[in-house]
Amino acid sequence: MDIKDIIKPENLVYKKTDLMTDKILSYCPGCGHGTAHRILMEVIDEMGIQSETIGIAPVGCSVLAYDFMNVDMSGAAHGRAPALATGIKRLWPDKFVFTYQGDGDLAAIGSAETIHACNRGENITIVFINNGIYGMTGGQMAPTTLEGMKTSTSPYGRDLHTMGNPLKMTELVAQLPGTWYVTRQSVHTPRNVRRAKKAIRIALEAQKEKKGLTFVEIVSNCNSGWKMTPVKANEWMEENMFPFYPLGDLKVEGKLVNNQ
Amino acid sequence: MKGNEAIAEGAIRAGCDAYFGYPITPQSEVMEYLMAEQPEKRTGMIVLQAESEVASINMVYGAAGTGKRVMTSSSSPGISLMQEGISYCAGAELPCLIVNVVRGGPGLGTIQPSQADYFQSTKGGGHGDYRLIVLAPASVQEMFDFVFTGFDLAFKYRNPALILSDGLIGQMMEKVHLAEQRPRLTEFDPSWTITGKTPDREHNIITSLDLDAARQEKHNQKLQAKYQKITENEVRYEELMTEDAEYLFVAYGSSARICQKAMQLAREQGIKVGLLRPITLWPFPVKPIAHLAPKMKGILSVEQSAGQMVEDVRLAVACATPVEHYGRMGGMVPSPEEVLNVLVNKFISK
Numbered sequence: 001m002d003i004k005d006i007i008k009p010e011n012l013v014y015k016k017t018d019l020m021t022d023k024i025l026s027y028c029p030g031c032g033h034g035t036a037h038r039i040l041m042e043v044i045d046e047m048g049i050q051s052e053t054i055g056i057a058p059v060g061c062s063v064l065a066y067d068f069m070n071v072d073m074s075g076a077a078h079g080r081a082p083a084l085a086t087g088i089k090r091l092w093p094d095k096f097v098f099t100y101q102g103d104g105d106l107a108a109i110g111s112a113e114t115i116h117a118c119n120r121g122e123n124i125t126i127v128f129i130n131n132g133i134y135g136m137t138g139g140q141m142a143p144t145t146l147e148g149m150k151t152s153t154s155p156y157g158r159d160l161h162t163m164g165n166p167l168k169m170t171e172l173v174a175q176l177p178g179t180w181y182v183t184r185q186s187v188h189t190p191r192n193v194r195r196a197k198k199a200i201r202i203a204l205e206a207q208k209e210k211k212g213l214t215f216v217e218i219v220s221n222c223n224s225g226w227k228m229t230p231v232k233a234n235e236w237m238e239e240n241m242f243p244f245y246p247l248g249d250l251k252v253e254g255k256l257v258n259n260q
Numbered sequence: 261m262k263g264n265e266a267i268a269e270g271a272i273r274a275g276c277d278a279y280f281g282y283p284i285t286p287q288s289e290v291m292e293y294l295m296a297e298q299p300e301k302r303t304g305m306i307v308l309q310a311e312s313e314v315a316s317i318n319m320v321y322g323a324a325g326t327g328k329r330v331m332t333s334s335s336s337p338g339i340s341l342m343q344e345g346i347s348y349c350a351g352a353e354l355p356c357l358i359v360n361v362v363r364g365g366p367g368l369g370t371i372q373p374s375q376a377d378y379f380q381s382t383k384g385g386g387h388g389d390y391r392l393i394v395l396a397p398a399s400v401q402e403m404f405d406f407v408f409t410g411f412d413l414a415f416k417y418r419n420p421a422l423i424l425s426d427g428l429i430g431q432m433m434e435k436v437h438l439a440e441q442r443p444r445l446t447e448f449d450p451s452w453t454i455t456g457k458t459p460d461r462e463h464n465i466i467t468s469l470d471l472d473a474a475r476q477e478k479h480n481q482k483l484q485a486k487y488q489k490i491t492e493n494e495v496r497y498e499e500l501m502t503e504d505a506e507y508l509f510v511a512y513g514s515s516a517r518i519c520q521k522a523m524q525l526a527r528e529q530g531i532k533v534g535l536l537r538p539i540t541l542w543p544f545p546v547k548p549i550a551h552l553a554p555k556m557k558g559i560l561s562v563e564q565s566a567g568q569m570v571e572d573v574r575l576a577v578a579c580a581t582p583v584e585h586y587g588r589m590g591g592m593v594p595s596p597e598e599v600l601n602v603l604v605n606k607f608i609s610k
Contacts, residue, residue: 021463051456056322057467066465072454074325075467076318077348083315084322087330088454090306091278091323095456113318116311 017045019070026064030230032220033061035187036129037068039197040100043204044071053096054088056081058110060102061135069100079110082117085124096207098125103144104134107169111143114169121178121212125203128170128215131222132241139225143167146244151225166244170217174250180212182251186219188234192247199249212254219245263403263430264289267333267359267423270407272299275442276357277328278306280319282338285371286427287361290333303444313338317345317358324354325466326455327448329411333359335427336377337368339385346420347386351468353452353483355414357407358392359423361430364591372591373427373514378568381424382542389480391487393421393494394541396512400434402539408439417490418452424541426564428514428593496539497548501527505534507607508552510573511562512538514593519562521596526603533603541569549576556581558607562599563587582607 019041027033044053050071057065059078066073076084081099089097106114106128117124133151134140140153144166148157158166174182181203185196196218203214219241223233249257261269268290271279281291291309299305310316316332323330334342339360349356362377364370381394393413395406403425410421448455450464457463470476498516501523502508509519516537526533536552538545553559559581561570570585577583586602588594 051458053456054326054454063469064471066463066467070457070463072457072464073466074322074454075352075465075469077321077344080314080318080321080345083310083318084325086308086310086315087278087280087319087322087324088326090308090319091328091330092326092455112311113315116315 017042019045021070023067028224030223032187043200056084056099058101058105060105082113086122100127103130104142107143118173118213119176119178125214128217131220133222133225135222181214183249184217263400265293266400266403268293270404274408275444278330280316282313284335284338287335313341317342320356324356327453331357335361335363343386349420350390353418356420357410362426370591375564396424398516491543495543495545497545498537500535502534506532506557508556508559509535515562522599544572546576553577553580559583561585
């Protein structure tokens with residue numbers, strides 16, 4: 001019995017969505033990007049909106065996201081994805097427009113574009129991958145890097161007095177009247193993957209209803225940048241990232257949740 | 261109407277789909293006119309005030325990728341901020357229109373007219389090997405007309421076009437013949453625009469990135485071949501009284517208007533002066549200048565700068581006749597008498 005005998009149509013319980021191309025992912029083994037890509041594409045596939053979707057890739061590890069996501073996409077200059085998305089959505093209000101951005105892209109160089117797109121209530125979806133580090137350029141300190149966390153540009157740990165504080169961008173944009181749905185998720189366990197996928201679905205459904213900006217943060221690991229094994233990186237993420245970046249909804253249907 | 265208003269009305273009538281901008285003197289009337297005019301009601305054109313020039317040009321970049329006619333405008337410091345985005349537009353071969361109503365620099369400089377952004381406009385401005393199609397209006401009528409021309413050339417070559425105006429042309433008022441309303445685009449080239457992947461084609465990607473150096477060089481060669489084609493086909497210029505001229509002014513935009521008056525004053529004194537006015541600054545009218553040069557006793561390049569275009573004039577003249585530069589800087593505008601005196605002092609009574 002070979003693999004073709006096992007994977008008969010009647011035995012098939014899961015398959016890769018056609019909205020992921022067959023290109024080999026450029027991400028490090030153990031990184032959350034691949035999973036985040038997949039669930040985003042699965043939601044678009046399940047909603048049947050491939051021909052109505054335009055995505056924006058950032059600068060960072062996911063700079064080549066357009067090679068892996070089988071939808072029309074544009075590659076933005078560093079930090080400018082929400083501006084591109086704004087330009088597109090204003091001219092194509094019935095299309096689904098999303099950006100996929102890392103924390104350096106979204107929270108540092110693109111902070112102005114992010115805040116203003118959120119504040120204008122652009123009817124787009126921002127998927128924000130936060131791993132507390134600049135992955136692509138080799139593990140430098142990001143605006144989201146935790147206190148004391150060692151990176152190549154904070155080799156003795158992030159010193160809050162000289163290097164500033166880690167920035168909770170998601171909490172910040174939740175305060176803006178233009179955001180409709182703001183949530184923080186992760187993709188490091190099957191349960192969290194299911195929750196994150198549901199969050200993306202809520203975000204895109206809201207876009208269909210023209211409710212305003214929807215913002216899905218995914219706290220992810222960077223085992224290469226953090227210099228840990230994938231398993232250890234996920235444990236470290238649970239122990240260190242989640243207390244500072246707690247998972248869950250921050251804003252639902254335009255209303256802040258609990259103590260936000 | 262004002263030059264800046266002519267840009268705005270030209271945008272609506274040229275069937276522009278969207279304008280993204282940020283206020284800056286001396287061009288704020290462009291967006292003010294558009295906001296007051298509410299073109300969404302006239303043609304469906306979108307006008308959005310962005311949070312910065314950086315955001316404006318990137319909104320243009322995003323929207324241009326969908327094949328629509330989109331534009332922005334600003335003045336010198338704002339255009340400097342846009343250079344990254346302009347380089348991306350050129351690299352990704354996106355048709356779009358940028359208007360620079362130039363003011364004096366460097367830095368925050370001044371709000372008075374200047375032509376000191378010639379190098380930035382014609383030699384690149386941002387990073388990498390690229391060119392913009394640069395149109396230089398010398399009247400309010402041309403401010404209006406060149407919006408049409410700029411969009412047409414941008415789409416013909418899938419390249420950003422730039423209208424290089426200045427505070428003088430932007431602020432002055434003249435009569436304008438307004439062309440008829442042109443419809444907005446309704447068809448978008450499926451070979452490259454990102455309007456949503458349909459089953460009949462692969463997904464389209466707008467990007468200027470290729471990490472494979474050999475492929476990136478090929479892309480650059482393709483761009484250079486396109487620029488060569490534009491150089492061969494799109495040179496625009498105007499000659500005034502060059503047939504019998506012994507001396508030649510080369511000037512564009514508001515300086516050309518000043519030189520036109522200086523030319524009249526010269527001829528009243530029996531000095532035979534002509535004017536060559538480049539309309540496209542890139543591609544530069546190299547051949548027409550080279551053709552005229554041997555017939556001239558001297559050429560005076562007049563610009564409101566320290567001498568930028570004069571470098572291209574000298575390259576075109578190739579030492580066939582003496583070339584001198586005259587310019588004022590920092591927002592100062594020369595008078596026709598002043599220009600004529602310089603011509604006389606440099607070439608005739610020395």
